[in-house]
Amino acid sequence: VDLYNSYKMVVVPEELHGMPGISFAEAMMCGCLYIGLDDAMYTGLGMNPGEHYLTYNGSYDDLIRVISTAIQNQDYSKKIAQEGYQFARQNFSEISVSSKLMQLLERC
Numbered sequence: 001v002d003l004y005n006s007y008k009m010v011v012v013p014e015e016l017h018g019m020p021g022i023s024f025a026e027a028m029m030c031g032c033l034y035i036g037l038d039d040a041m042y043t044g045l046g047m048n049p050g051e052h053y054l055t056y057n058g059s060y061d062d063l064i065r066v067i068s069t070a071i072q073n074q075d076y077s078k079k080i081a082q083e084g085y086q087f088a089r090q091n092f093s094e095i096s097v098s099s100k101l102m103q104l105l106e107r108c
Contacts, residue, residue, distance in 0.1 A: 004030035009070055009077070011035045011063065020045070028053070028088035033081040035066055046091060052084040 004010065004023075010032040012021035020041055028034050036042055038055035049055045054070060054077075056062040070077040090096060 004032055007032050008081070009033040009035060009067065014039070014041065025088050025092040028084045029092065031081055031085045033070060033077050034084055035063070035070070047084075047087060051080065052087045054080060 004027045007027075007030075010024075010027040012024040012027060012034070014021055014037055018039075018041055020036065024034055024036060034053040035056060036053055037058055038049060042049070042053065042055075047053055054066050056066045
């Protein structure tokens with residue numbers, strides 16, 4: 001957490017099986033601007049590109065473009081980081097995740 005608290009933006013590599021890297025939520029909860037692949041793995045979690053995080057197409061060149069744009073547009077980047085922080089706190093906290101798990105288990 002201390003490391004994430006010292007950063008403004010973070011890229012966490014996605015898992016090979018099509019899931020976000022586990023540290024993405026922790027980084028967002030520390031207020032970092034998250035940059036992830038433009039992929040349904042994030043929208044399936046309820047995250048909206050350009051609102052909760054920034055996307056890139058997976059190429060090095062596009063990642064550099066997105067990072068450069070984020071650096072040049074600090075107000076926009078801070079707004080997305082703040083929206084991502086709020087989303088992560090509401091949806092990825094221990095209480096939220098355990099509550100959703102219990103609801104799913106009760107339906108079974």
